[in-house]
Amino acid sequence: MAMMNQETCYAARAADSEPRQKQEKVKFQVESYDGETQEKRRKHRVVTGRILVAVFLFVGWEFFTRIGWMDSYYWSCPSMILQTAWLQLTKGTLLQDIIYTSGSTLIGFVSGTLVGALLGLSFWWSKTYAGISEPFIIILNALPKLALGPVLVILFGIGFFSKAVLAFLMTVVTSAISAYGGVKSVDPALETLMVSLGAKRRQVFAKVVVPWSMPWIISSLRINIALALAGSIVGEFISSEQGVGRMIIYAGTILDINLVWVGVFVLSVLSILMYWGVILLEKWLSKRLAIISS
Amino acid sequence: MSKPCKIEVTGVSKIFRKNGTNVAALSETNLAVEEGRFASIIGPSGCGKSTLFHIIAGLMTPTAGDVTVDGQSIVGKAGTVGYMLQKDLLLPWRTILDNIILGLEIRGIPRAQAVERALPLMKKYGLGGFETHYPTELSGGMRQRAALLRTLLYDRDILLLDEPFGALDAQTRLSMQNWLLEIWSDFGKTVLFVTHDIDEAVYLSDDIYVFSPRPGHIRAKITVPIGRPRKAEDLTAPRFMEMKHHLLDLLSAGQVQAEEIS
The missing domain is CATH 1.10.3720.10 (MetI-like)
Known part of the structure; x- marks a missing residue:
């Protein structure tokens, strides 16, 4: 999404370079808007990260007992x-x-x-x-x-x-x-x-x-x-x-x-x-x- | 002098025992305030002003002497006067309205009735619209207003106000002083007001009692010759300055004497 925005922004600038100041202003607005969504995205990333860590732990546990590095008799799986x-x-x-x-x-x-x-x-x-x-x-x-x-x-x-x-x-x-x-x-x-x-x-x-x-x-x-x-x-x-x-x-x-x-x-x-x-x-x-x- | 004295303090002394030695906080204090007058007590800090108020409010018994209201002794009887302490002491878990009706609630007056009495007062005296706010949401001045309305609504003829505006900034203070004068003239209560701000004492009072340093007693009683209603201009009038100098002299004389003793 961010890439897309930037690309369109650049394209717009290349197409029409005269009203540069106007462009700058618009870009600033977009950035401040992004600041809000970034906070949301960060939270989102934190949640996914937590889930991933949990999944890795359990998958790793399962995996290492399956290949015999951990003894399932003691560690279960x-x-x-x-x-x-x-x-x-x-x-x-x-x-x-x-x-x-x-x-x-x-x-x-x-x-x-x-x-x-x-x-x-x-x-x-x-x-x-x-x-x-x-x-x-x-x-x-x-x-x-x-x-x-x-x-x-x-x-x-x-x-x-x-x-x-x-x-x-x-x-x-x-x-x-x-x-x-x-x-x-x-x-x-x-x-x-x-x-x-x-x-x-x-x-x-x-x-x-x-x-x-x-x-x-x-x-x-x-x-x-x-x-x-x-x-x-x-x-x-x-x-x-x-x-x-x-x-x-x-x-x-x-x-x-x-x-x-x-x-x-x-x-x-x-x-x-x-x-x-x-x-x-x-x-x-x-x-x-x-x-x-x- | 034709009016009878509303409240009379005669020969009140208070001696505390601290670490086996006797410390006198008040010695032979006498004062008499006529009905409907505004009397201030000024004096250096620690001179026993608050002790005197505690005794008048019935929270403490004097070692000697008597306090009478309308000729009846009120020594040790709490709740016969309205007492406003230095801090606003609003209960943080209650709304402003519920704080203001606290005194009525304690007396067992039904809530609806108490609210009916509180609301017009709140509206009239600048707290309208704050009924459901909590104390933390209000400024210092507003909190003091609420605390004073609580004391007022408790509905006693005599109000004891112990440095109610001590913690406020100068500007808020002046508007609060005018506000207090408005209430006082509306209700005609007898007010005893403790302060160590001379300007405040002169601006507000009919009579000023000057306290000596510990052990406290009344050094002088001065009647303020400035007419009412008072305005902010009075604060800079030559008469006001004269009063102020006189009071400063009285206070500093007491200070010198205390230093000589110690």
């Missing part, structure tokens, strides 16, 4: 992974496993984030209460919650509930710390303003502290969804009858590398989907924020 995935989806329990894992992740995520946010916000009410709780929150945050997995399995059994609890534990502390960060950053002058307008503490809390802290709470969502998924999977690793995590462990013990890779890819896709979901949730919450507070 895309075609076999796809085949296994299809088999698992149609004949196996992959779909149920996905639902099981996402279920415990989402339940843990939602309950953990809500309880954590409420806990963090509650610290506004009393400095004494916040002061007493603070070291415990810090210790809980430092504690590797995944290490509690076996205890949770003993406490809550090997079923769905223990995974949801682990996902909950993973998210509740970060959420509480984020919300508490928001609470601590509330501009004291705003509280003074509210009191000078005759507001009760309950009103200061609802009209200033909660909306002020919302961005802090929302910012913890993205981290929390990943943490919740990790909690669920580790829960399934420890002991479970269903779930993608259990499938990976099972595949590992029977040396079915294809199935391990299926599990890894399924979890990646699940993680990306949930991340997108959280971004949508963030946008929705940020929009609602103005409405709720008014």
